[in-house]
Structures are given as structure tokens and as C-alpha cells.
Amino acid sequence: MLAGSLISFLLLHLMAVTMALTADPLLLSCGALSGTTDESDGRRWDTDTDYPNFLPLNFSSISSTATASDTSVTRVPYMSARIFQSKFTYTLPVSTGTKFLRFYFYPAPYLDINESESFFSVTANHFALLSNFSAFFTDAGASTNSSKALRKEFVINVNETQILKITFSPSPNSYAFVNGIEIVSMPANLYIQGDDHEIKMVGRQNIFYYINNNTALKNLYRLNVGGNLVPSTEDTGMYRVWDSDDEFVVGYSYETPHLDVNITYTSETPAYTAPTIVYTTSRTIANYSQSLDWIFPLDAGFYYLFRLHFCEIQLEFTKQNLRVFDISIGNQTADRQFDVIVWSRGWRIPVYRDYAVYVRDPDGRRSKQNVSLELRPDMETKPVYENAILNGLEIFKLSDPNGNLAVPYPESFFERPKKNKKKNISSHIIVVIITGVISGIAVFSILGFLISWRRNGGKAGSGTKKTGSSSLPSDMCRHFLIEEIKNATGNFDEKFVIGHGGFGNVYKGYLNNGTTTVAVKRSNPSSKQGVREFQTEIEMLSSKLRHRHLVSLIGYCDDKNEMILVYDYMANGTLRDQLYNTDNAPLPWKKRLDICIGAAKGLYYLHSGTKYTIIHRDVKSTNILLDDKWVAKVSDFGLSKVGSLGGIDVTHVSTAVKGSFGYVDPEYYKRQKLTEKSDVYSFGVVMFEVLCSRPAISPNLSSEQVNLAEWACRSCTKGNLERIIDPNLEGQISPECLSKYVELAYHCLRDQGIQRPSMGDIVKTLEFALQLQEDADNRGHEVEGYIYPPGSSSPLITNGHEEIFPGLNEVERKLTDNDISISTSRSARLKNITIFSEIMNPLGR
Template structure:
């Protein structure tokens, strides 16, 4: 030990503190006296107090000055409430405080690494010297940010408790208080206590996307809510681990739809050898519940709903406690669980899971940040449909909501403990992001990606065609369709615990008429197997990154497009999630409708309305499968482009917050039997920037050839990125060739660049689709090309809005219809008004220059029809 250092060894300090502070064990539930948890680490500090404080639950908080060896601070500042009456209605634990004028650290010896409770008590009582109400400070541990620039509400609001469950790996743990400049930090009391190893398992059920979530042990958690459904408040004295539970009454959106039920605590049973013990929650929580108040009606169509305000941009661990205290026999209670409109459990049967009644059970869910809309978590329970037996009802006994640390290892903002800003959170994933290698410039990365894509295209042109024909198209959900309509089988040994597996005999008429969630019909896997001939390869109508698309048919003859996810496709999981969560409330004639879904047996299947005429591209120059589609006339092409523009214009302006499609291309514009165009594939979509933002910073995604070069360079996404892609679509419609064709000479590979070259020469008519010969009005063509050219401006600010593009296309259609009217009028027909533009492939050299010949000048004011005879670069 260095000379002059009179501090005791950490281990000895720990032993002295532990044995001098009395019995630091958790309270065992009265109904389960054999259950007791004695924490290996149990530090309870009354900060600033002159003497130890014993609470009514038996816990003793040692005086901070008596335990000063735990604290490293530049100045001892101990304050006490000067006006006793101001603190008469609060606990004696918070009428004193430790104040810090500079960064100060509490350091604790950890005997048993693992999860630990950290509870920080704050009460800003009035003081003549230190303004605790105005204090602004940050609290961190060795790894996590707990509070950043935190200020406590006024004392009138009462004491504030911040409660955390932190993973501690080493033999030391620190709590660091850092006041903001010209301010102070303070704390009234601190708890650092070991938690049972089994309290929070490492895995949970993810609802966005649906599946298993692993790795919870690496996350710090902050308790946001702990509710006792249908019962009274539970104080730390009545809890097995010193936790407080509050009643749920204030969070019910429709209290009249619920009724409180309860049984004596002695009736609650815990499974032998199971993972549910009174340490998970005490019997008093499992002995009360909220149930449906109107459960005996013939066809209940409502849910019990709790609404909880939370902080956005964070993911949450949601724990639900269940105990069937209302049934009189097994397999009588089946209900669905939803989180923010997403299915958590379909057809939950507690008696099957617990093999008995009144047996405690809990289930953990992870709700991704992307699913937390409007700073709200909405928990809903409703009776399962499709079951002929059982009582239509639903219950919940307890609820815990815990915020999960983000990519910055923070529970308050995006700054890490070293003060570095970790950027915009990725709302599509709660998994930790791996730190990118430093020094790799974006230019080098972009060049590498470009070279790799060109190499793959040149080596595998056939595969490239396959992957871009009727490719991945995830579609929006109409809110007018119903909510999830989960079906479950009867109880028994063959019953699936997570999802029902019966075959529904109803078609669209069996939709669950709620509309609250707007997520479509739930199809069983067996139904979709039958509809697609057991997913026969002969029924495949498309292949994409998500998986295969099958043509299916229901018993009533309704045709479906059934998209079955590939389990090994990470792209598919992300697209499935985006499709369900982000676009569930879009509704427009020019957006394709999602009918329903299936997530049974680890399957991810989306079911859409069948677009009998397939993608637009197949009507321009065919597809790789050789399927014959009639080529569209110029007027039909204009009408299709107008329909697609209307759909995109709605996305950008019609939703509450605009949506950027991010993958606009001819394979994502589908045609129904009447050739009405509908935009599809929202798997890559992003919310548009808010009014305070100019762009969304995000990784570059999309289809090469349609990709906005400004977005590619700067990773800044705006609605104008869709406008650029649509400009490429317009030239693809005009020239009837792919946006990228690696088989062509280098200068012709990229359609946008090639078309603009000919446009600058005023000779764009030389590369038009020859099938349009003698059909295009020059005025219509001029207006159309003008719109396409503006869409391809290099800078987004120079591009028009989709509304402007739509106006120009509608004008081009009017000009075309006027010219067609003149052509049909015998009195106006004149051979001089039909102009032939003749040239040959040999008239243009490899560099794109004209070897000979020339184009006949076209007067834009004439009613002539432009007639291209031969097309370059097909």
C-alpha cells in the first residue's frame, strides 16, 4: 500500500460493510416461505445522512459519511432539508443528500458478477446554498450511460426513483456523477444489490421481426413500468426482491371493458423445477388479474388495452405475467397477445403451458425501437378466434416494461460514456452494431461496391436477369382490412403452443372486423400449403431476395400471390419487419394490397392480392422466363406511368409522415387485370425527414441503375431519391431496355447516362422502342422527355417533386390523346404529318457519334406522330 494511503483493502471494506449492515436478504413471499434470496452484494447508502436509516421493509441504509471509503470526491458536501415540514410526507431516506461540484465516483467491490439492481433516489428539497432543482448532471457506470444532462422535477412532484438492472462482469463497479458546467450533481440514496441469475434469461421472443431474440445478458435495462393488474399497489415490503408494483388502472384505455379478478395468494402455485418462482414476481401479483368485462357475449370483438408512454428510439423488454385464476377446467382459455399492433402470441393456452390452473407463468418479449410509434407501447389482449371450445376471455396478471440500452451503451441518448456521439440509432434492429474499421473512406467503399457489382453482372448476366424479374415486392397493408385474425386448434396433445394450425374454411368474410391494427388476415400454414399445391415449383411466379412468390387459390376461387420467406435471408427478415410495421396504414388505389400473413412454424409468409398482369417490365421487353405479355401502346404506357406517379406522390405527401420508397423500378410497378399500375415492394422504405430535417442519413440501399447518385455519394436520403429512380423508369418505358445491361458496350450499359447523351444531341428519337413506330405525338414526347430529364438532375434540389412529375405526365397524355383524335379524323389526315425517322444500327459508331445520315426535324406544334424504325443498344 502506498505511503499515506490509509484506505482499507476493498475486500475488507466489503466484509465490514456487509456484516455491519444487518440482514441484507430479499424478502420471501409469505405464501412461499421456503423461497429466499440472499444477495452476495448488497450496498444500501443513505447519502448525506447523519445516521443509518431503517425502512419499514426491514432494510437498513448506512449513513454515507460512515461509508465514505466508497466515494472519491474533491469536496464533501452533505446537505439536509432545512424545513422539516417540506419533507414530512416523504421517507426519511431522502431528506438528506450528497452534492457534487465536480466529477465524483462511488466504487464498490463485487463479490458475485452478474446482474445487479442499481436504484438511485432523488429528491430536490429546497436548500439555501445549493439549488438541487436546477441541478443538471450525468450518471454513468464503467460501461453504461444511465442519465445524461438529467434534472429532477421540483420537490412538489415527490421523490424520483431511477431503477436499473445492469450486467456487471468484473470485481469492481463504479457510479460516476458528473455535474454540467456551472451546476452540481446530487443523490439522496443508492442501492446496488445482486439480482438472481435466473431473473432475466438471455433469450426472449422478438415481435419485430417475429422470432427469437438472444443476447439479453449484454444489455443494461431501466425499469419503465411495473404494474400489478387488477390489484393494489405492492410495496417493497410485499415483494420478494424489494420491488414496487403500481396498480394498472391509470393505463387502461377503456376501463369499462375490464373487470378485476382475484384469488387468495395461497391458491397460486409455482411449477416444480420450473423457471417461474416467487422471485420472478410474488404471489400477490399472480393472485389478481384484469379480465374481459364482457366475456360472455357470443362474439366478443374487443381487446383489453393498456397504453404506456415511453421514450422513443429505444427497444424495450416487455415481461407479461400470467396465471389462469378464472378457468374451472383445462383448455378453456385461449387468447391473443399484441404489442403495438404486432402479434406476440397467437392462441395462448396457459393450461397447456403450465399443465394446471392457477399456475404462475411469464413470457418475455423484445419490442424493437422501430415498432415504438408515437412514444407509446400499447399492450393488448383479445380472445382467439377460430376455436369452437373454451370461454372467450383474456387475462393479464402483471406487466413489466424495461428500456434496453442502445448502440451507445446508453439508456439516455446517443452519447457513450466517453462522450462520443454514436450517430442515428438503427430502428430496424436492437442488436449491437459492430464498430466499423477506422480509416476506410467512403469513396473507396463505393468504388469497391461498384467494381464488385459490375464484375458479377458481367460474369452472371442470366442470374442478374433472374433476380430482377418479378422480383421481391413487399406491399402495403390496407387499414380497411381487418386486424390479425389468429386461429387456434382445440386443446390437446397435438396443439401447437405458439400458433394455431387448423385450416380455416372461410375466405375474406372471416377477417376479424376490428381495424384497430389493420394487419390483415392470419393464414395457417396448412391453408397456404393447400392454396399453392404444397408450394409447388410450378406455381412459382417470381423469385426475389425474400424468397419465392407462388400463385395460390382459395377454395372460393380467390387468387393470391403468396410470398414465402427464405429463413436464411437476412434481407427477408428486415423487409418483412418494415412491411408490417411501417406501412400498415397506407391505402391508395395505386398501392398493392396485403391480404394477410403467416408466421407459423418459423415460416414468414406474406399474402397479397394477385396482380394478374405482373410487373411493368414484362410489358416492355419481356422477362427471363419467357412469359408472353402484350406490349403496351404509348398511351397505355403513359397511363401506367401516371398511376405509378400517383402512388409515389401519395407516399411522399399523403401519409402522416412521408415515406421514401427507396427501390422504385419497373419490376416494382405491377399491373392488375385492367392494366392499372400499383406500386409494390416497400421492404427498403424509410420514413421521410421531418420538417426540421433536410434528409435521412442511412446506409445506401436500392437497385443499381436506378440509384440516386447523390444518395450514393453522401448517404443522405430524400424524396428526390425516388424522383431520380422514377426518371430512370420513364426512360425504360420509352426505350424498352433494362436500366443496366452489362452485355452492351460500356457507354450503353447505364440507360440513364446513355439516354441523356442522346437527349443532349437532340436525337433521343433514335433510341425509342421500335414497337412505338408511328404512334407517338412529338408534343407528347417532348413533354414526357422533359419530365424524365428533370428527374435525372444530379442534385436533388434541382429535381421536381412527384406532384410536378405527375402533372407533366398527365399533360403528355392529353397531348397524345389530342394527336390521336386528329389522326382518326379523315379530314385532318395528311401524309405530310407522318414523319419517318430512318436510321440503322450502323449509322452510329461505338463512341456514340453519328457515322452518317441524319434525323428529320420535327415541328413540336404539328400533330405528327414520331416513327422510330430501329433502336440502338437493345
């Protein structure tokens, strides 16, 4: 009787617990000995062992406590962990509806768990959330700071069964672990809004995306733009964390101070959409910048939801057409002429806009791609201010049709530490064998690492850095061993050579088991460039010198007297490769203009966008590289010089003359005084290379034609420029565009640097030339000639003062010896251009 009563009591207790836990939120401190309270927000976390209905009857797991901790990490839920040695499923009763599902991981030492053996996958019902994941490694494959706690957040819908099954599956010979699981209900239609909510697809006109209950979301970024971190306790009851955007913003902007004002929420933007502090802080454009810009690494091959939050709260922005801007994501237009007041229908009323973005996967490997977000003033409606604003941003990855959100962490990316126990060594051999069956390339990489390790006396460490001393920086780029480079290039096989230069051969190489294609520049003993140029290149590019139109160094190797630089592979080679002496198809005119604009932006960033002015000193068409999307990137900083602090007038740098014949500034050559206008001269030569498709120096031509710069300038003043323009461009260039382009190139080649435009002027004028070309294309008029406008016989440039084409009635040009400024009618108004908008911190070039 007593036993029966006890059983009945336990059953009733279990039912009560189950019913209680069906109500959200559900907080599990996994592996904890008892229910505890979180010091950070006061919520009670229940241990998973208290409720056996959560766990399978014959589960194989270990409860453990972190043997090391950091004061910045809360005890709950991070200090206890449940460790799984085999597949394990939590069966959790929850209410029907859309949920936040959050996992908490603390990569710290635990009993019987080795960081090199912790790889696992996680599913929730039919959604794949994580694959071959390790909390001990970053997405790039480097070890994390052991004190860095991780929080992974997902949004999923639970149907009427009210059951959520979360399965942890260790990878072969690995362990899975989790510190905490949190499930919180959210209001209907917050993120999963079904077919009633059309989400504009960026880059596809009149095509919309719909997020329904069959879609899961993974939160990647939730940012309080222009403000500080907003902890979960200050959210709207859903315990979201809003991080600062400092890590992702590029260029220059103002962080508007937090204003303690009342926000008027609406039915379209309810109070739970985002906390008030998100809408009362923001970023706006600084006077010396032209746009607001951010860069985000995203997995290729997925759709993403970008949610942008806006609210005008400042007194000067109370009505429409005061601040109007364009929004682009991934270099594609998302919205034009966006006016916050118009969309929110009032002052201090918040609004958000959703955009669906697809990140292309050109190589099918779902590798990381840097995706930009840019807000640029749109002046077509003549708003009062040339400005833009953003208050908050959320980015979610959307599951594919198979319910997959995960990109596996390739286990062979990570070099494993040497183990002490024989059992562990045996396990490691099994892992290598299994990996070898899956991919022969992985075996060769591991064997190459082991050989290198033996040759270096077992001191190679992780394989990415050399423990021996080196005077070169290694904190911002990877320090390769020579064995890694040889493995990537087939021991410098000649069939991998893709270029030659003064430094030496350039090889195509493959890292990370062939998943990352790189360009490997190796010095040869007879190279004219030596240790100084090698060190300069590394010091320039391993610093925080990052821009979309500059190459970025992946790493270097100075092992065994080698001097090797490793960059990301540039699929379309150099600009010169695409212009002449090539089998490639001729570049269209507008693509050539885009390339010039990109290269000019990179150089302008060097001159004005860094703490110190940087003079490239070797601008030429072979140092402008083109990636697979034809984005121009300035390369080769071995000859670069650092001038004075940015923003302070630079007189000159006294230095020996170096550069490439045909591109060297004559003033610099005569006076041996280098300024940023020396780069401007060289860029002018490149501009004529682009227009004429011929080298800067052609020794086989007549004496008057050998030097392109001199010949082009003479042709301009004599009015016979048509003789030197690439015939492949016939009929492609509008007279207005050609006039502006050649006028600019001519000014770049002025004898005195003070008479040349700045790189900022060059970017603006090239953007204007492109706008003129696009306006002409939109009008659909046929170009009857590409030197003179229809019915005109006036030359492009005359001796003395230059004059505009007679047919250009819309454009009024103002010229001084030191500057070029342009004003236009409304129909041809010059838009503000992006100069610092593409600063970035990519993994590679």
C-alpha cells in the first residue's frame, strides 16, 4: 500500500513537472547537480537530471564541471556540462508556436574531454542546426580563447505535437557537449510571417521571398548600431542580446548619442520588435565620408534575412525629404530613395525593412563570403541633408529546402596536438584512416604536417605558426611553414606557375585540403626585390590596412631562408592581362570604367583613409588585380612609403626613385621628392592603358609613340585622340563620358603635382563619367562617334585652357589648377560616391 502510494505520488509529481515545463521559457542547466539561479538575470535554470522524461532510459552521458573559469563568464549555465559519447536526444515538451532555441557552450577543460576530440552535429526535429561543430575552434579553424562563451540562437516553429526533439550526434571518435539549453516563445509573426509578408529579394526585381513554418532561422548578427551592447535583461522579454556593431563597421561615421526620448510603437512595429535603446542610438554619415558601410562574413549557398531598423528622433529630421538614401547589400541595390519619415509615417516612430539576400556559392563549397551593407545618400530628390542613418540590424541565415542550416567544420582543417596516452594515439590513427577514406587529400595534408613536425624536432605547434623567432608580424596574418607551401603548390611545380614578376614566380596553390585557392608569390635569389620589400609588403598588409579594393595578405613564409607571400587567388588575373597581349575577350567599356573606379578607391583609401598617408609608388596595370567578380584590387606594396599623419598636408618624402619605367612621375624623378600626386601620375598612365589597350612603353613603335603618356597627351592637344583608342571600344563610349574620362586622365599627367587632381577628385569624376555613360545608354541614343559629338568638329582638348564638348549643354565644368569640381543640372546630378565604403577585414584578398 505504501509502495503504491509512493508510485502514485511520483507519477503525479512527474505529470505536474511536465505540465509546468510545457510552459515557456524552458531553461536547462545541462549536467548541473541541482536547480540553480543565474547570477546575470535572476532566472532559475533547472538541471536536466531532475526530469527523467527529458532523457532516454539508457542514455550514455557524463556530467562534468569546467576545471577552469573566467570571471566574465557566469556560473550558470556555463560551468556545468553534459558530455555525450554517443548519439543523444532530449525530448522536450513545449507549447505550440515559434520559439527561440538557444544553446550555450563554454570551451573550457572538462573531465575526460579533449578539445581536439569535440566535434558534433545538432538537429532539432527535422532541422540540421550544426554539423561537425566544435566550440573549441572558430569558423576559420583557429583555437578560440578558452574563456570565450558561445551562444548559438535559432528560430524554429513547433507544430501541434508540442514536442521538440534535440539530438546531439558526436562525429566519429569525438564527444559532444552542451552547457545550457534555452527555449523561449516569441510573438506570432515576429520573424516567421508566412505568405502574408513579402520580403524583397535583393538583386531580383519584383521577386519576393516568404518565410513560413517550414523555415528555420539561425541568428548570426543582432546589432545595436552606433550603441553599446544591450544585454538580454534589457530586451523585450525574449532575452535577445544586441551587440555593438563596432567590429563590422568600416569607413567613417558618427555614433549619435543616446537620446532619452519617447518612441511611438505601432501595430506594424510593436514594442517587442526591438528595445527602445536600439531606436534611440544610431550611426549617421560623417562629413568626410560618403556612405555608411559594414562587412559581414556569411556562408555561401544560403538565403539570408537582413532586417534593418530605423527611427528618426533628432529635432532636425521631423518631416520627409530631409534625409534620403539608397540601400545596397552585397553590392546590389536593395532600396532606392529610402526616407525613414515616409516609411514610418512620422517622427520618432520606428520602422524596419526586411530584405532576402542570396549569397552565391561559385565553387560549391559553401565557404565564407564577405557581404557588404551600404547606405549612401540619394540626392536626386534634392533632400536637405546628404546623409543616411541606421539604428539596428539583424541578420539570419535561412534553412534550405532540406531543412539544413549547417556548414560542416572540416575536421582536417584543424591540426591536432600530440597526445600522451596510447589510447588517444590509437584513436587519432583511426580518425586519420577514416578521414583518408573520405578524402585522400586530407591524408596528404596530415602526413605533410607530421613530416614537417618531425623535421622541426616536434616544435611546429599548430602548423600555422613557427615557434622560432621572427621579426615579422604574425598576429594579423598566418605564418606558414615551407612544407605547407610545398604541399599547396605541388613542391613548386612549374604547371602551377600563373605569373612572373620582379619578385619571382607566382604559383596557384591549394590550402585546407583544396578548399581554399591561393596565389603564392615566391622570391628567387636573383630577384631585384629583397628582404626590405618583402618585409614592407607584410608590414603594410598585416596591419589594419583593409579595404575592398586592396589585396589582403593571407600569410607569409620565411622558413628555411625562403621569402614567400600568400594571397587569395584572383581568378581574372591582372588588369594588363585583360587589355592587351592576351587571348581574353576585350573588356566592355563600362567594365573598364568600373575597374578604374575600384582601383581609384583603393588608392584614395591609402592616401586619405588611414592614420598615415601611404604612397603606393608602383601603380601600374599589373598591380591592379581582378577577382572572380571583376572587383579591382590594388596590390604589391613592396615599394610603398608612409608619409605624414592623414589629414595633415603632405609636402613630400625624400627618397630614392623607384617604380616602373613608363609610370614614374617625372617630377618625382627629377626632384626625388615623393608625394601622393606621384601615384596620381601613374594612375593617369593606367587610365590611358585602359582606353588604348597598349603598354605604357612600346619600344618597337616610332619614337613619338614609345611612351604612352606623352603620346596620349599630344593626341589630346592636337585633337586626334581617335587614332589611339582601342578599336574594340568603337560605338561603346558616349561622347560625354569620353570627354570627362580623357580630361581627367590628361590632368593626372600634368608635369607639376600641384596641378593634378587628388585621388578623391579622381574617384568622383570617374563616377560621374560612368553616370554620363549610363544616362546615355538609358536614353538609347546611338553613339555616332567616340571623339566628337554628333555634328561637332571641336577638338576634345586644345592647347592652353581646356574646353568642354560643345554638345554638353547639361554640364557646367569649373576648373582650377589645383582641383576639378563639377556641377550638373538635375538630370545629370553627380551622386555622392563610396570611398571608404569598402574597408574590410577579409580572410584573404
